[in-house]
Amino acid sequence: MVRVGLLGCGTVGSGVVKLLEQNHELISRRSGCPIVLKKVLERDAAKCLALGLPLNMVAGSLDEIVDDPEIDIVVELIGGEEPAFTYITTAMQKGKHVVTANKDLIAIRGKELFEIAGENNVDFYFEASVAGGIPVIYALKQALAANNIKAVVGILNGTTNYILTKMSQEGQDFKEVLAQAQELGYAESDPTADVEGLDAARKIAILSSIAFNSRLTLSDVHVEGITGITASDIEYARELGYSVKLLAIATEEDGQMQARVHPAFIPKNHPLAAVNDVYNAVFIQGDAVGDIMLYGRGAGQMPTASAVVGDIIEISRNLSQNYVTRLGCTCYEDKKILNMGQLSSQFYIRLLVNDRPGVLAGIAGVFGNNNVSIAAVVQKTSTGDQAELIMITHRVLESDLQDALTVLRGMSIVGEIGSVIRVEEFVR
Ligand SMILES: NC(=O)c1ccc[n+]([C@@H]2O[C@H](COP(=O)([O-])OP(=O)(O)OC[C@H]3O[C@@H](n4cnc5c(N)ncnc54)[C@H](OP(=O)(O)O)[C@@H]3O)[C@@H](O)[C@H]2O)c1
Secondary structure, three states: OEEEEEEOOOHHHHHHHHHHHHOHHHHHHHHOOOEEEEEEEOOOHHHHHOOOOOHHHEEOOHHHHHOOOOEEEEEEOOOOOOOHHHHHHHHHHOOOEEEEOOHHHHHHHHHHHHHHHHHOOOOEEOOHHHHOOOOHHHHHHHHOOOOOEEEEEEEOOHHHHHHHHHHHHHOOOHHHHHHHHHHOOOOOOOOHHHHOOHHHHHHHHHHHHHHHOEOOOHHHOEEOOOOOOOHHHHHHHHHHOEEEEEEEEEEEEOOEEEEEEEEEEEEOOOHHHHOOOOEEEEEEEEOOOEEEEEEEEOOOHHHHHHHHHHHHHHHHHHHHOOOOOOOOOOOOEOOEEOOHHHOEEEEEEEEEEEOOOOHHHHHHHHHHHOOOOEEEEEEEEEEOOEEEEEEEEOOEEHHHHHHHHHHHHOOOOEEEEEEEEEEOHHHO
């Protein structure tokens, strides 16, 4: 029998309690032994009682769980950096295997956690931390282990994908759709971590470290959110044959890696363009497998519990076969991390300029002087003495584009640089 101690009985923790109960028979058969929840640490005991757990299962302190010699696996689902880090490391030091869904912690302190797990000879699993119910960590670490992974491109945040989907379907602006998403419970009252791209950044930091076997942390990820995307950007994207998505992208070439989160135009016929509403997906390019895409629910009580319980089952199998740390840290290389200026992309640029002869030539000259070559220009609307220009560049160096934009911002003929959005043709 494998006994579990649960820390946190909130959304995901409650899902784990329900799933262990609901599918007890098949989980036990697949694990090779019964899996039993022994104790739960939760600030509000009423949450445990509401799930039908007896009061004597509610622990009064962490020690009651980590000092219980019968408990094999500690499942951390309280979230945040502290006290989660201290609780996890204490459990490991007391010989407990650990499962967590805590992306905030792994994206910043993953290395320390793996080292402490290694020192204490315990398993550390975290499948639910990246894409909820989508088993992408398992796919990268195990099923795709034979591949050189070239790129991992994810739609990793359900809230922003819901907002962009609604903006696209209903032609509404960001603020309107965000307010609706908050009413429906798809966005937090403080949506900053989602709409500014931070949540997706934590997840791509974790995925890129696994895909390329080299540690990359949250501070290495270039992050831009979706707050500047307008209904007209989405409409122009559609006219040009693209969808707008918040992408989390990790790439590796010649031993150099890079991770970023930003809105992007992607071709309408790319499989990621069909990922709508709160759904998530991860598109992976491997040298043997080619292109594959995993799709599903990236959050939510039962999808996330599915991944957490999958990890508990995996550790239970290890225990029943007397294996430990079979699948530990896979960051055994130290690759160079490129900065954004060194990357090249195509760009969509929306500008408001003075509507008079010679202006277009002046703007084209600035781009040309900075090695930015323009693939297409469309003049959309004229209002009074200003015209809206849409430009698509060829693939250009990011630093060259930024230099050109700096010059344009200082020119009197340029009223406003509305949007600058990368066009990701490479994922076609
Ligand atoms: N929700 C999802 O869909 C989802 C998806 C993927 C990953 N995750 C990750 O899963 C983890 C849990 O998320 P969640 O949505 O389940 O959060 P949640 O609903 O806020 O649950 C956390 C629970 O832990 C309790 N708690 C917090 N600190 C505690 C402490 N020191 N001692 C005892 N209990 C404590 C909280 O009680 P109070 O409410 O009283 O603070 C709450 O009941 C997070 O790391 C999150 O990032 C969540």
